[in-house]
Amino acid sequence: MDYKDYYKVLGVSKSATQDEIKKAFRKLAMKYHPDKNSGDKTAEAKFKEVNEANEVIGDAEKRRKYDELGSNWNAYQQGGQTGGGFDWGKYQQQYSGGQGGQNYSTNFGDFGSSFGGGGGGGFSDFFEAFFGGAGSGFGGAKQRPGGRRQQLKGEDTQAELPISLEDAFNGAETIFEIGGQKIRLKIKKGSYDGQTLKLAGKGYPGHNNGPNGDLLLTLKLQKHPLYNRIDDDLYMDLPLDIFTAVLGGKLDVTTLKGKIKITIPPETSNGKTLRLGGLGMPKYGKDSQHGDLFVKIDLQTPKDLTPEEKKLFEQLRDLRKK
Incomplete structure (x- = not known):
């Protein structure tokens, strides 16, 4: 041999x-x-x-x-x-x-x-x-004491599953295919990037009728066009016109719970961050608790001014000099 x-x-x-x-x-x-x-x-x-x-x-x-x-x-x-x-x-x-x-x-x-x-x-x-499993090579032991061969669990396998921020926020149910089998998985609220879920029995087949291995599924949070997630908090930039920044006012903000109105204080400077409590991500395993949403002001400078608008800004400048 x-x-x-x-x-x-x-x-x-x-x-x-x-x-x-x-x-x-x-x-x-x-x-x-x-x-x-x-x-x-x-x-x-x-x-x-x-x-x-x-x-x-x-x-x-x-x-x-x-x-x-x-x-x-x-x-x-x-x-x-x-x-x-x-x-x-x-x-x-x-x-x-x-x-x-x-x-x-x-x-x-x-x-x-x-x-x-x-x-x-x-x-x-x-x-x-x-x-020595069945032959006489190293002692000819054909089986374990008691006449039964030991069952062996199959190898675990790993995979990545991309999820959206909305699915992580609201929770979702998804169906995906791996190794020729379709798997239904519930994404819980607050699920996070890099989180590993163990799906028992979804890995490689076992030996001697042993149990299948497990599927270790790592969640991969997709990049969102509006929000950046850090732990359970969300961060976003909010474009703000110069007039509302100077005078203050109400402004619509899109959150993962829907649109809300927030108050912009007068004389709000560029880069200022407003904290909206409880509008961040739900905490994993604690659906009733949420992180916060931090809104950073991104001041928009007026462009394509008309001659009349430019004149008004010049008048304002002159007033500030007095």
């Missing part, structure tokens, strides 16, 4: 970091996922192969054991001292905690069955022989 190079299966080097291995696995798993390749036996085989590779080198401890034995695994599995100086008895004792490998079949049987073991998990003959 040939040695299976799990690094080559995932297309990574032996010096790859755990993050690089995880990224490579997710890319290939998404490519060959059964939901995207219905009825394609080749894709199904590739999906199982990359899954098997990830189960081994995607875990730091299991990867270390795999790397330590390497391509000479077939010689080591015979037990005892090999020509290369590898003392299998010590290796057994090191990982099983027993003397002379007494717990050997239990230790490595668990290791193999934790991946699903046997044909039920869909793993290769090499895997079975290497980890």
Whole structure:
């Protein structure tokens, strides 16, 4: 039986970091996922192969054991001292905690069955022989004590979901598709950018009838043309004509709750910020509580003045000089 190079299966080097291995696995798993390749036996085989590779080198401890034995695994599995100086008895004792490998079949049987073991998990003959899932390679442990193979939860998957500020303010229900399945999701009031929601059982399939992994969904708040959100507060610029700025008056302001009228105090300067309490975002999990809306005055200078208007401004200037 040939040695299976799990690094080559995932297309990574032996010096790859755990993050690089995880990224490579997710890319290939998404490519060959059964939901995207219905009825394609080749894709199904590739999906199982990359899954098997990830189960081994995607875990730091299991990867270390795999790397330590390497391509000479077939010689080591015979037990005892090999020509290369590898003392299998010590290796057994090191990982099983027993003397002379007494717990050997239990230790490595668990290791193999934790991946699903046997044909039920869909793993290769090499895997079975290497980890003792169904063959006699490392002790021939076909199953866990009690006659049952351990079920293994599927891999979690991650995705981003763009949401509008209005949906985050009012709450909404959306339907999106990922991995060939449609998912209905409720966006709660006050949801925020970067928030991660866990959708149980919406990730990759489990092994040996184990539960599916979870979908970790990160909300991505879309940029709004009018408001800027910081925590639960909203910020906006309010264009203001020079006459209302000088004399004061009433002005319509658009909020996420609708239009309201606010009072502009006389002699309002450019850049002044007005605080409108309770008109910001609802606090997540506390719908009755809101942040504030901060309105920054953006003074508009008159343009295209008529000769008469210009003359009036000049008169005003002269009055201010007295």
